[in-house]
Amino acid sequence: MNLRTPLILFGVLLGLIAVFFGLQFFGYQTPVERKESEKYLLPALHKGKDKFATVPAADFSQVTIERTSGDGKPEVLEFKRKSSGEGKSAGAWELVGDRKLRISTRAVDNLIEQIADAQKDPKADLSSDLSAYGLDKPTAKVTLIRELKDKEGNKTGTETHVVTLGSTSPHKVDPQIYVLTSHSPKKPVAVAKNRLDRALAPLNEFRDKDLLGSSLNVTGVRLGGTSRKPLELSKSDGRDWRFVEPKIGDADPKSADDLVNALSGIRVEKNDDFVADLPPNDAKLAEYGLSEDGAPFVVTFKHKGDSQGAQDVTLLIGQRDAKLENQAAIGRAAQLIAELAQCMVNPVQAASPVAAMLTRESEATQTRAYYARLKGDGTVVRIDGKHIKVLERKPDELRSRSLARLDASKVDAIDLKAGGETLRFRRPQLKSPPRPGDPAGGVELPSEWEVHTDQRAAVKAHLDTVTKLIDAANKIELPGDKNFLDDDAKQREWFGKDPLDLGLDQPRAELAFWQDAIQRDKDGKPEGSGEPKLKDAVKDKPALSLAIGRKDEKRGVVYVRRQVGDGQPAVLAVPDPWLSSPEPTPPAGQFGAPSPGRERIALSELATAGYLYYRDHVLPSFKTNDVTKLTYTRGGITYELEKDVKPDGQGAGWKLKQPVEGKGASATDMLIFSLARMQADKLLTDRASDRDRKEKFGLVDAPLLRCTVTTQEKDKKETATYTYVIGKPAESEKGEVKQYYARIEVKPATGSPPDANDFVFLVPSEAVQFLDTELRDVAIFTADPKVRPQSVTLTWHDAAMKNQTTKLELTYAPDKEGSSTRIWTVKSLVIDGKDAGSTLPKLDTARLDRLFGISSGLPRVDTLMTERFVLHKGKPEAAWRLDPASKEHPPALILQVKYDDNSSRTIVFGANWPAKKEEMPGLRHSSYFLATASTVPDAVFLVSEPDFKELVAGVKFFKSEEKVSSLR
Structure with a gap:
């Protein structure tokens, strides 16, 4: 095959492609593009990178309108741009000539865009007779001058486009106007009149109607x-x-x-x-x-x-x-006369013109x-x-309803004067020193404050208490204009007939806030030592000052005098407490996080809370691993426990030394852990008198609890003690105990006692309930999986039936010789010495299995535990009904169990014991049985009444729904 011909054809194809792209590059249009652009009145304005896009109005630097004004005189409007530009940054238009009028840039640009976008009517077949279309004496001529630029934006020249407007077609619907253009100066075309009507608009149409301009900037x-x-x-x-x-x-x-x-x-x-x-x-x-x-x-x-x-x-x-209003009034009167004349013909409508007149008068007043x-x-x-x-x-x-608008990230100093004492809160560090990768100026630190006073050592502030002061200033809002009481007239209106009493002559408290006011070094740390010093330029000019006056209970406000910077003081009636607006409830059918409760802020309470509220509430603590001894007193019983360290690193337990020797409860470790992390809900005083400690707080003679922890650091001889005393319950609403009075006394191994020894504080009732626990081993019976019950004897004494005695003997034995399956059977049932077996229903064997641990469930006695020992040694009181030999006060129930290894266990259930929550707040139930057991001789303990009530009540506990005729 001859390759010459394909190569020639391929070369011709490449040449055609090159010509095509060359024409595109130099702006030559294709036939399709040329046909599309010819639809427009000025086709030349639709050439460019995007062949069908209109040239932007910003490319034009001059517009001239020549026409005859309404009074028949020639009128020339020449607009020039002050400067050129592109898009929204294009320069403003100005009117050339003696008349210095403000021109609307948008209006002139709209004229350009209207002419550029106008399209010819393709169906209009017009002759070349200009006079037939009013183009020999045109009504208007518009000249547009466009600036031409190269790709770099440099000006290369200008081009001019002229549009001449003639007469308007006689069509009443969609009239057209006849036009000549510089593109086709001898061929009239028709364009919809509404596409060129801006060229005929009066001068005022092009004037800037905005007065003050945009609100931006x-x-x-x-x-x-x-x-x-x-x-x-x-x-x-x-x-x-x-x-x-x-x-x-x-x-x-x-x-x-x-x-x-x-x-x-x-x-x-x-x-x-x-x-x-x-x-x-x-x-x-x-x-x-x-x-x-x-x-x-x-x-x-x-x-x-x-x-x-x-x-x-x-x-x-x-x-x-007034002239315009008079003209409008004359027009309304004429309209009324016409309507009344019409009513002469139809009197039924006589009221209608009067009502219409009143409506028009009302509208006229508003406009x-x-x-x-x-x-x-x-x-x-x-x-x-x-x-x-x-x-x-x-x-x-227009006033801000907010009490203040502080930048919390910059507030670093606050003074609070109340109760004859000034608290100076200082924030030592606002930001961390800059490190590689950190933002300029460092990273903002959590809000940590110090409290300084004239008579006490500097301490840390408690958690976010100081932050709450800043939040109060920023969050509290006034409900309305009436809460601004700046002058006598407003105050008199506010108080009505009541005497004016703001309480601001001698304020209850005074607050001052500073922002970025502490003298700092290049790392942002306070200069010098001791209390951080304020900059000289601002120390007497706080960013915000608040004087707190009288709390008005009647109106639910506190009166405040506020001064922001060097502004004039303002008197405010501030809601106290202030409640945030409730969060909107999600619409029905929509899911979302539950709305939080309304936030409550009481400015008067924060301002008068005092030193103990704001100072650190963290109590002295110890390392739990260093504890060697615990002394615990409750209800006149003192427990002493010593750490029992196991050999070969097997851990440590607790040995009970008092009131009896034995094993300490597993709860001992949790008790010590709770003491080490005890927190005060509120510090009440650090200057309590001996009388108040004894009578008001109940912290001296017989407190609810007294716990002393002895610690000794490893390889050191010195010991320290931490004594925690829990006193009376604090007063609360509706008699519900929510807090207890407490104090701590620390005797450190070295150094001076801490100032916390002087505190009386409140602890939550939940913490006290946890501390009120049993420190003796609470296990009464423990299960032995190797043995099984063999026989059970239960003896009841019914006090309500003159101590009627019921004795039930049960056996748990194989159902037949050689069988591994065991069953419960009744050996005998005797009531006051008489056989009562014939009346016994079938045994509830499932209940028996649960009671003795053969199956899971409650109640059970094989793993019996107590919540509290009432007596550790000594003789129980007769009224407790714990003496099996007593005829006057016999036990409610004696339960004896013999096992197949010949061992036995006995538990005696005595009198009912109502829980005394004021003495033992940690008890879970409201009622218990007093009990003794063979495994803890001489001890009296509590057994839950809800768990054993039915068993102690009598033999009915074992009844099944099915009846049997005789004993087995």
């Missing part, structure tokens, strides 16, 4: 004039609004933003609202109430200094337009117009009267 706003008191707001750090005049602190961010947005919405609504164009200093401006010193309202917007060409803008609002002008501009315009309400806004309507 506004950093300050001032309201003034002869009809109102000055009001000025400033946005600090571009974020928070504050009052400049009057100096009353922070403004509510949303209210301030809404005010600025509403003011920026003041604009000229219609073209005929441009009233007059006068020189800026014309005396006639006073006739409109628009002289600079006589305008009823004056609004000024201040902008960021670095905004693009942004300057302060001031709008003057003058008198009402009054006012004269306005910009400062430095003599153009008088008319604005809608609806804006007057915004101009009349009062400072109280």
Whole structure:
């Protein structure tokens, strides 16, 4: 095959491809593209990278409209850009000539875009006779000059596009206008009139109707004039609004933003609202109430200094337009006369015109117009009267409802003066020293505070108590304007007939907050030693000062005098306590996290809580591994336990030395652990008198609990003791015990005793319940899987039946000789010496199996445990019914079990023992049986009544639903 021909064809193909891309690169259109662009009035504006996209209006630098004005005189409007640009950054348009009018950039751009996007009517077949279409004497001619640029954005020249408008077609529906263009200067075309109507718009259509401009980048706003008191707001750090005049602190961010947005919405609504164009200093401006010193309202917007060409803008609002109102009134009167005349024909409708008139009068009152002008501009315009309400806004309507707006991350010093003592809270470190990879300035640290006073050593602050003060200032909000009590009139309105009593002449407490005020070194640490010092420039100028006055129980408020920075003081009625707004409930059928409860903050309580509330509540503690001895006293019984270290590292247990010798309870370790981590709910006093300790708190003679832990560090001879004393329950609502009074006394191995020895504090009842435990081994019977019960004897003495005696003997033996299956059988049942076996129902063998541990379940006696020993040694009281030989007070039940290894166990159930929660708050049940057992001779212990009530009640415990006729 000859390869020459394919190679030639391939080369031709490559050449065609190259030509195609070359034409595309140099902007030549394909036939399809050319046909598409020819749809437009100016096809040349639809060439470029995107062949069908319109050239942006920002590319045009000049627009000229030549036409005849409404009075028949020639009119030329020439617009030029002050500067060029692209997209939204394009320069503003200005009107060339003597008339210095503000021009709307958007309006001129809309004209360009309308002409560029206008499309010819493809069905219109027009002749070349220009006079037939009014193009020999055109109504308007628009000239557009476009700047041409290269790829680098450098100007390379200009191109001009001209559109000439003739007459309008006679069609009433969808009229067309006849047009000539520089693209086709001799061929008229038809275009829908509404696609070119901006070229015929009056001059006022192109004027800027915005007055104060956008609210973006506004950093300050001032309201003034002869009809109102000055009001000025400033946005600090571009974020928070504050009052400049009057100096009353922070403004509510949303209210301030809404005010600025509403003011920026003041604009000229219609073209005929441009009233007059006068020189800026014309005396006639006073006739409109628009002289600079006589305008009823004056609004000024201040902008960021670095905004693009942004300057302060001031709008003057003058008198009402009475002429317009009179004309409107005449029109309404004429309309009323016409309607009344119509009613002469149809009297039934006589009431209708009057009602309509009243409605129109009401609407007219709400839609009054006012004269306005910009400062430095003599153009008088008319604005809608609806804006007057915004101009009349009062400072109280804009004030922040928040008590304060502190930056919690910067607050590092607080002074609290109350009760004759000043607490100085200092935050030593705000941020950690910068490390590689950290943000500039270091990482913010958790809020850790110190408490300094004149008469006490510096200590750490308790958890987040100081943070709660900052949160209170930032979170508490006033419910309304009436809570601002800055002057006598507001105070009198607030108190009504009651005497004015704010309690601020001698405040209950005074608070001062500083931000970034401590003198620090380059690492952010306080300079020098001791209490951190404040910077000289700010030590007398706190960011926020609060004086706390009288708590008004009647109105649920506390009166506060607030001063923010160097602003003027404000008197506030602050809700006390303040409750946060409830979280909204999720709509039905929607799932979500449950709403948290309403947060409660009582400023008066926080301000007067005192030193012990704010200082560290952490109690002295010890290492549990160092404990060698525990002494525990409750209810007149003292326990002494010593650590029993096992040989060869097998761990350690506890030996009970008192009140009897033996094994200590497993709960001993948990008790020691709880003591080591005891926390105070609240510190009550560090200056309690001996009398208060004894009588008020119950911490001296016979406290509820007294626990002494002895510790000794490894390889050291010195010992330390930690004594914890639990006294009376604290008073609480509805008689429910929630806390107990307590104290601690530490005798350290070396050094001075801690100041915590002077504390009286509160501990939660849950902690006391856990401490109230049994330290003697609580196991009465332990199970032995190698042995089984052989026989059981139960003897009941029914006190209600004159001590009637019932004796039941049971055996647990193989059902037949050689069998491994055992069954329960009744050997005998005797009541007061008489055989009663014939009346015994069938045994509930499942219950018997559970009772003696053959199967799982409760109650059971094979692994019997107690919660508490009532008597460790000695003779029980007769009324306890624990003496089997007593005829007057015999036991309620004696249970004897013999096992197949010839061992036996006996437990005696005595009288009912109601739990004394005030003496033993750790007990689980409200009622118990007193009991003794053969395994713990001389001891009396408690057995749960709910578990053994039915067994102690009598033989019915063993009854089954099925009856039997005789003993087996």
